[in-house]
Amino acid sequence: MTDASPLYRPTAWRWMRYVVLTAAALLLLYPVLWMVMASLKPEDEIFSQPAALPGSLDWANYVEGWTGTGRSFGVYLLNSALVSTLSVVGNVLACSMAAYVFARLDFPFRRTLFAVMLVTIMLPFQVTLIPQYTLFRELGWLDTYLPLVVPKFLAVDAFFIFLMVQFIRGIPRELDEAARIDGCGPIRTFRRVIFPLLTPALVTTAIFTFIWTFDDFFGQLVYISSPSLFTVPLGLRVFIDTTGQSAYGPMLAMAVLALIPVVVFFLFFQKRLVSGLATSGLKG
């Protein structure tokens, strides 16, 4: 808005806007800030002085929490990192292949299959849950990471296919045509031309997949039972089950650790996340 615009409003109004926005943002983020502060306080101060800044940084909660479940929290972090990384690889490869086919190639039943793909985005996971569980049980996959990771290599997260289809539609077809004239078949065109140009959408997919898998609780709760395979969400649950009123500090400290990877990813890639999300919503 320039000052000449009829929408221009006096300065007092403008300042009000910043006051309201800042207050709302602080209110929203305060619980998380509180959690970080509380994790650095001795147990008895967490609830007696809830708003106070910690007097000194007390890392005791982190030390205690790291081994608080009888197993190093590092194990949970590594397990989560493994599951999330494999999921990222699966989604990036399988969804980009499917997206390229839907966006660029013609084949029998193309429109029907595309419609099926779109509908599965909205399908509640409960409808396939129990047969999937029995299938993975028959395959002997229970209590392994396979039920969490293999579906990603089969492009089950159709949301990302849709995201990439939208992106590929924006890539000029002349590039495909040029590759064809140079003798590339469709698979080579995908590998050499489309896949590299798809990088922004691949990065968005990778980050969302990482964060969502890292945060996912349901699948890990259902499929993983051995404590040595526990991921971060399952490790945190152990704290709730085993600790009483007296051990909130270590639990909060580990909860903070669990949020750090997501927050770091967000800070590095927030522009890409936001634009990816916005595109998916707008070009329906």
Added chain:
Amino acid sequence: MVSLSSAALSARLGRRGGRVPAGRRVGRHPGAAFTLLSPWLIGIVGLTLGPMIASLVLSFTDYDLLSAPTFVGGANYARMLDDPRLAQSLGVTSTYVAIAVPLKTTCALLIAVVLARGVRLIGVYRAAFYLPSLLGASVAIAILWRLVFGSDGIFNAFLGMFGVEGQSWVSTPDTALFTLIALSVWQFGGPMVIFLAALLQVPAELQEAAAIDGAGPVRRFARITVPLITPVIFFNLVLEMINSFQTFTPSYIISGGTGGPADSTLLYSLYLYLEAFTKFRMGYASAMAWVLLLIIGLVTALLFWTSRRWVFYADSGER
């Protein structure tokens, strides 16, 4: 879908014999197409469509994972009709969806409108409002919520500043569900980002013209901005509704896996999980899953039906 139909059109033109200009044509390569599509095809058959049919079949059986399923006809569905816990969880879930979705969408729209009016440091504000929606589904935040709304929590400390005596909001049946609703609304940043992108595309000339005609900010918002972004409002409502019906983690963590106190946080997904994986009533849980699909389908259809009255597609003439 515009480019899809133009692709179909050019394919049809090609079949009539007229040469389609280079660069417009969609390559017809069924072999390569099915090769690249094969992971998705295996997934859609083996992990989606197949299991869907299987769960429909299982919903007419008794199945405890140990012995083979036995056919029981409509007994599972009949049992749903007089299962008081199911009625309770349907009530809890409906309340949750009916309050959380409109509240979350409204917050998202209001904040997006303020941000879209041209704010300095818009990126910082957008990031601050968006961050909770990335964290909110995690166990860590659900744990935090238990403490925030506990008797010693910061919510009561905040109320205390105004002299209000608090209580343990998570362990009182009348209020526990509202802590879950608050957690959902806390994550309004997701739909907000989508609103913001849409609002930034509303042409400024329209606003200015209305302002010159003497329309105040409220009228401009109600008469110009809102009609132009009704498709996005609709999109967000449908998306949030579908997701809300499936909420699981906060209800599990905040209630310690029980849905308590007094089943007041027993969201449908949690009850389904408890029936399937603690009582091993796989047939009953399958029936519950299909009823959930039916409910979501009906509510979606209802939203689509009402959308004809209030959703305005500016580009509908082009289709």
